[in-house]
Amino acid sequence: MDTKTTEKTATAKNDEAAERATAETAETTPETGTAPADARTESADAPDAKLDAENAExxxxxxxxxxxxxAEDAEDGDLEDLEDLEADADAGRAATGIGAGxxxxxxxxxxxxxxxxTWTGKVVSERETLIGQIKTSNGGSPAQQISEIYGDAWHSxxxxNGVFxxxxxxxGVLVLTLPRRAPWVRSVAVAGAVLxxxxxxxxxxxxxxLFLSLPSTGS
Structure with missing residues (x-):
């Protein structure tokens, strides 16, 4: 009787131990099965993250x-604009220098x-002389002849010459007021203004x- 009871007890314990082992195995299996699934997910996500990082970079x-x-194009454009401005400034200075000279x-x-x-002055003088001769051809005093023939010609x-x-x-004065004059331009302008x-x-x-008066006739 005691032997049968002992055997039943041992059998019950073995069954209980087997059930516990089965339960532990069932609990462990999902966990161990889940772990590879997460690992595969992480492994699948890793290339995407790496690809995103590479795309961002x-x-x-x-x-x-x-x-x-x-920035380089803008700098090149600024340099070209500066060169154009310098070229325009040089051209302007050259034109100013040529005009001033x-x-x-x-x-x-x-x-x-x-x-x-001048030849113009000579022509005008001869014209006045001719006019004076025409005016005094019908007679005139010596003083009138001197004034009409010679005086008017000298004055003309x-x-x-005074206009020139x-x-x-x-x-000459205008040239002296221009900026950026060459030394020789200034010298020639001064000479022209003085003369x-x-x-x-x-x-x-x-x-x-004032310097030369007309000759007078005796009374």
Missing amino acids: NAENAENAENAEN AAAVVSAALAAVALTG TALV ALLALIV GGLGLLLSAGTYFD
Whole structure:
């Protein structure tokens, strides 16, 4: 009787132990089965994350390269604009220098013409002489003949020379007021202005009979 009871007890314990082992195995199996599934999920997600990181890095590199290229293009554009401005400034200075030099030479030439006389002045003088001869052809006093034939001709010559001298003076002064003048341009302009002023003074004195008066006849 005791032996049977002991056997039943041992059998019950063995069954209980087997049930516990089965339960533990059932609990462990899902856990062990779940772990590889999570690992596979992580393994599947890892390439996607790596790909996203690479795409982000490539996008950032592309953006940086584009910004650098835009900055370089902008810098090149600024340099080209600066070069264009410098070229325009050089061209403007060259044009100003050429114009100033030409004007200075013109001033000096006009002053020389005013001092030595012009073909225009000679023509005007001869015309006045002819007019005077026509006026006095029917008779006239010696004083009238001197005034009409010689006086008017001298005054006309002085007037023409005075106009050329005034032009020389004006052009010379204008050249001296221009910026960025070359030394030789300034020298020629000064010479033209001085000679023009001198010619204007002589012409005015001759026109108003300050230096040479008309000859007078005896009473």
